[in-house]
Amino acid sequence: MLTVDGVSKRFGGLMAVDSATLSLQSGGITGLIGPNGAGKTTLFSMISGFVAPTDGRIRFEGADITAEEPHRRAERGIGRTFQIVQPFAGLTVCENIAVGAYLRHAKRADATAKAREVAHRVGLGAELDRPAGGLTVAGRKRLELARALATEPKLLLLDEVLAGLNPSEIRDIIPVIRGIRDEGVTILMIEHVMQAVMNLCERVYVLAQGRMIAEGPPAVVCADTRVIEAYLGHGAAARLKAEGAAHG
Amino acid sequence: MTARDLIPIAVLTVLAALLPLVVTSSPVLNFLVFMLIVALGAQGWNILGGFGGQFSFGHAAFFGTGAYVTAILQLRFGVNAWAGLVLATLAGAAVGWAIGFLSFRSGLRGSYFALVTLAFAEVFRILANAASVTGGAAGLLIKLDVHPANLQFGDRAVFYWLVLALVAAVLLLTRWIQRSRFGAQLVAVRENEDAAKALGVNSLTVKLRAIALSGGVTALSGCLYAQYFLYVDANIAYGSWISVELLLAPIIGGVGTVFGPVVGALTLHGLGEVAKQFAGRIPGIDLIVFGGVLVLAVAFARGGILGLLERVRDRGRGMMARGPKEVSHADR
Numbered sequence: 315m316l317t318v319d320g321v322s323k324r325f326g327g328l329m330a331v332d333s334a335t336l337s338l339q340s341g342g343i344t345g346l347i348g349p350n351g352a353g354k355t356t357l358f359s360m361i362s363g364f365v366a367p368t369d370g371r372i373r374f375e376g377a378d379i380t381a382e383e384p385h386r387r388a389e390r391g392i393g394r395t396f397q398i399v400q401p402f403a404g405l406t407v408c409e410n411i412a413v414g415a416y417l418r419h420a421k422r423a424d425a426t427a428k429a430r431e432v433a434h435r436v437g438l439g440a441e442l443d444r445p446a447g448g449l450t451v452a453g454r455k456r457l458e459l460a461r462a463l464a465t466e467p468k469l470l471l472l473d474e475v476l477a478g479l480n481p482s483e484i485r486d487i488i489p490v491i492r493g494i495r496d497e498g499v500t501i502l503m504i505e506h507v508m509q510a511v512m513n514l515c516e517r518v519y520v521l522a523q524g525r526m527i528a529e530g531p532p533a534v535v536c537a538d539t540r541v542i543e544a545y546l547g548h549g550a551a552a553r554l555k556a557e558g559a560a561h562g
Numbered sequence: 563m564t565a566r567d568l569i570p571i572a573v574l575t576v577l578a579a580l581l582p583l584v585v586t587s588s589p590v591l592n593f594l595v596f597m598l599i600v601a602l603g604a605q606g607w608n609i610l611g612g613f614g615g616q617f618s619f620g621h622a623a624f625f626g627t628g629a630y631v632t633a634i635l636q637l638r639f640g641v642n643a644w645a646g647l648v649l650a651t652l653a654g655a656a657v658g659w660a661i662g663f664l665s666f667r668s669g670l671r672g673s674y675f676a677l678v679t680l681a682f683a684e685v686f687r688i689l690a691n692a693a694s695v696t697g698g699a700a701g702l703l704i705k706l707d708v709h710p711a712n713l714q715f716g717d718r719a720v721f722y723w724l725v726l727a728l729v730a731a732v733l734l735l736t737r738w739i740q741r742s743r744f745g746a747q748l749v750a751v752r753e754n755e756d757a758a759k760a761l762g763v764n765s766l767t768v769k770l771r772a773i774a775l776s777g778g779v780t781a782l783s784g785c786l787y788a789q790y791f792l793y794v795d796a797n798i799a800y801g802s803w804i805s806v807e808l809l810l811a812p813i814i815g816g817v818g819t820v821f822g823p824v825v826g827a828l829t830l831h832g833l834g835e836v837a838k839q840f841a842g843r844i845p846g847i848d849l850i851v852f853g854g855v856l857v858l859a860v861a862f863a864r865g866g867i868l869g870l871l872e873r874v875r876d877r878g879r880g881m882m883a884r885g886p887k888e889v890s891h892a893d894r
């Protein structure tokens with residue numbers, strides 16, 4: 315379904331992503347992990363069209379989309395959330411989600427109905443008429459998810475939707491993500507919460523310093539020495555352990 | 563659109579239409595017509611600036627284009643004034659689209675976009691002041707020939723009704739925008755362009771549509787101005803006074819709301835007139851009032867007069883219900 319073929323991105327002297335390759339079959343949840351600054355978000359931005367690769371090609375359902383604009387990719391069925399949440403702060407939760415729903419529903423009544431349905435699914439049913447600017451962190455993360463979901467994507471790119479949530483909020487959202495997968499949406503998720511990665515992902519890619527260093531089932535990948543070294547090198551192993559303890 | 567969306571527009575239009583039956587003094591009617599023309603132009607500004615968040619400092623570019631296009635078509639090509647009205651509107655939309663294409667394509671936003679629009683208006687003013695087709699510094703006089711077919715009426719009230727009908731039509735247009743997919747996408751682009759793109763919004767197309775609509779409506783107001791006063795020159799048509807008027811009215815009244823531009827134009831010119839009555843000997847007193855109202859609005863009423871009223875209403879309701887604050891952005 316999605317093929318990322320030797321894609322690179324250079325920011326001045328920094329190779330944020332260095333000929334990364336990734337390939338997704340239709341269906342299932344795939345994780346993308348890696349230490350801070352590994353280039354995960356940059357890779358997402360290239361897949362969704364916000365950042366143009368310096369090199370490499372991206373294909374979606376057989377079509378080369380490397381040079382396509384973000385809105386065209388959304389039309390094709392690539393949905394994304396933003397790590398730094400980007401709500402339409404002046405609009406209500408319902409209006410926020412409706413913007414996504416309008417992609418496939420031209421009529422206001424249909425788009426609003428779709429928005430409500432999605433809001434209930436992600437647990438925002440009670441906040442429909444609240445201004446999005448007034449939501450809590452957890453609420454904003456849910457809103458990111460809801461808006462992307464309202465575009466009825468085939469491929470959903472989730473950028474740390476669990477970051478900043480407390481353990482009970484994470485426990486609430488995990489079944490929602492699983493439910494989306496069960497409907498046939500292919501999910502690629504960046505996640506630091508390892509417990510969730512272990513729980514949700516069938517496969518994991520590991521990015522470190524822009525390079526794809528490992529790929530496979532989560533349990534195998536986490537035992538991989540290159541992966542452990544990549545994290546330890548950045549002093550992140552301790553943080554991961556601490557997170558594991560906090561959420562475990 | 564539902565009945566609830568349409569009734570306020572219908573009621574206000576009918577009430578305003580009854581005014582000339584009560585008020586017959588020419589100066590007052592002149593004032594009302596002028597104020598409605600400003601309101602119409604401000605409605606145009608509000609489509610792009612209010613709903614689209616693209617603040618233009620140079621809407622004179624469209625106002626002037628509307629005024630000159632109808633005057634030139636009538637004088638130099640013998641085109642009928644009604645046809646001139648339509649063509650002036652289309653010309654304004656085309657100029658809007660062109661300015662939008664040049665600035666949005668190159669990614670200009672915020673103050674850069676504002677400055678570019680200002681520059682366009684100034685360039686047009688200088689060109690119109692120099693070119694012969696626009697009558698140069700002397701301007702153009704539209705031939706006085708009172709006949710409905712020439713869009714010139716013996717009774718000022720008829721022109722008032724015409725402008726009022728167009729203001730009402732744009733109120734409906736604005737309400738439709740607010741309730742449509744196009745409007746939702748336009749507001750989304752205003753709030754966060756990247757997020758909108760990720761949701762499949764073609765932000766360039768949406769902004770171009772908005773600026774074309776905006777330019778068309780404001781050009782229509784410029785055309786009516788020329789047609790009412792039968793005269794246009796570069797400093798009237800493309801002068802910064804009108805750019806300022808068109809952006810002040812929505813900001814005072816309530817930016818990005820359906821009625822904001824009309825409320826703002828009414829308030830500004832109403833207060834300006836009152837000030838002139840009481841302190842007419844002080845030159846520029848109305849401008850001082852404009853400035854004062856703007857300062858008050860910016861300091862105390864960020865959402866303009868309508869935003870302020872809404873907050874007061876919400877607070878009242880909150881006190882009565884002692885419940886959570888109700889949000890009704892959609893009703894404005």
Ligand SMILES: Nc1ncnc2c1ncn2[C@@H]1O[C@H](COP(=O)(O)OP(=O)(O)OP(=O)(O)O)[C@@H](O)[C@H]1O
Nearest residue numbers: 325328330348349350351352353354355356357397
């Ligand atoms: N627009 C940009 N301009 C310059 N450098 C950038 C830009 N975006 C990202 N970078 C740099 O590229 C590198 C990769 O950043 P990226 O955000 O992709 O990492 P990440 O893996 O998502 O990290 P995190 O886990 O902290 O979210 C970082 O060093 C970052 O500073």
Ligand SMILES: [Mg+2]
Nearest residue numbers: 354355356397
């Ligand atoms: Mg990131």
